[in-house]
Amino acid sequence: MSALRARLRRWMRPPRKFRLTREGKWFIGATLLFGFAAVNGGLNLLFLMFGLLLCLLVANGILSEASLRHLDVSRQLPPAIFAGSPFLTGISVRNPKRRIATFSLEVEDLAADGKPIDRRCFFLKIPARRQQETSYRRTLAKRGLHRLTGLRLSTRFPFGLLRRSMDITSPAELLVYPALVPVSDVDLRSGLAQLGERQSATPTRSGDFHGLRELRPGDDPRDIHWRTTARRGRPFVREFEDESGRAVIVVLDRRAPPDAAAFESAVSFAASLALLLLRRGFRVGLSAGDSFLPPAASASHGGQILRCLALVEAATSTTTHQGLAGLPAGAWRGINLLTVVPAAGRPRVEMSTFDSARRSA
Secondary structure (H helix, E strand, O other): OHHHHHHHHHHHOOOEEEEEOHHHHHHHHHHHHHHHHHHHHOOHHHHHHHHHHHHHHHHHHHHHHHHHOOOEEEEEOOOOEEOOOOEEEEEEEEEOOOOOOEEEEEEEEEEOOOOEEEEEEEEEEEOOOEEEEEEEEEOOOOOEEEEEEEEEEEEOOOOOOEEEEEEEEEEEEEEEEOOOOOOOHHHHHHHHHHHHHHOOEEOOOOOOEEEEEEOOOOOOHHHEOHHHHHHHOOOEEEEEEOHHHHEEEEEEOOOOOOOHHHHHHHHHHHHHHHHHHHHOOOEEEEEEOOEEEEEEOOOOHHHHHHHHHHHOOOOOOOOOOOHHHHOOOOOOOOOEEEEEEOOOOOOEEEEEEHHHHHHHO
């Protein structure tokens, strides 16, 4: 008895949903009409038609159930999603049944509220023991974290009289990065010029190679270039560029933005500015409220900056943050700051140094 109950539970799980289509409503109406006429008139032909219509309804339910059962569905998300830019989400369906194919299958993603999104995938036929993949295009207008709770499978097979569907639990999170906007050299002309002026060749053993010069009192003997010294007969040392001139921290000013649109524009501009500086060879850091990323130039650092800006929120009257004032001055002394200030129409970029900003904070 317990085995029978377990089998019934497996048969009924996951819960199915039914919805009559417009054709299905007309079909049921015609079936009831034939049934009433058969009972009222007592004609065998009407009873035969009524029985055939009932058989079609039963066959529709059995075939649609067989089409939906025992399907393995998975979702493939893109590695990066930017607000306002279309992206593709892949849907893969495997039919492990031995003989029964699946026809006319629709797959929809379910949002956090349990409702399907406005995009879906359609599979005309998935043969037995086969797997098919397709994708749908979607655009998310807002940055931040978007949650998906599951997938909804539905079909109108075979006669289109009803739409049978079932929900599968498949949670996922979409982290939408800020929209990227063009950053022209006009916007950064003054800032980048000051950054270039701050690059200096100092006697340090870190940074990029700058050139050779004659040995001076106080130079580190480890920097002597022996091949040039032997060729010229005088000691020459290697000279390196100070790395502090190639490091910059992008600061997002969250204090009292004019409106939500101005703040979102500033977030997008800060993300675009950071990626531009990384492409130009700068070591880029980020300060956005309580979040701080030290300057770096690795390939994965751009993704960390985008993830931080995807979740940043505008400051309110009750918001308290430590900002740059809570960071040790010794570690970042002399680092350049590019502060993105929200403004009506277009964000404003201000140039400063870490020391001056920390004193004024």
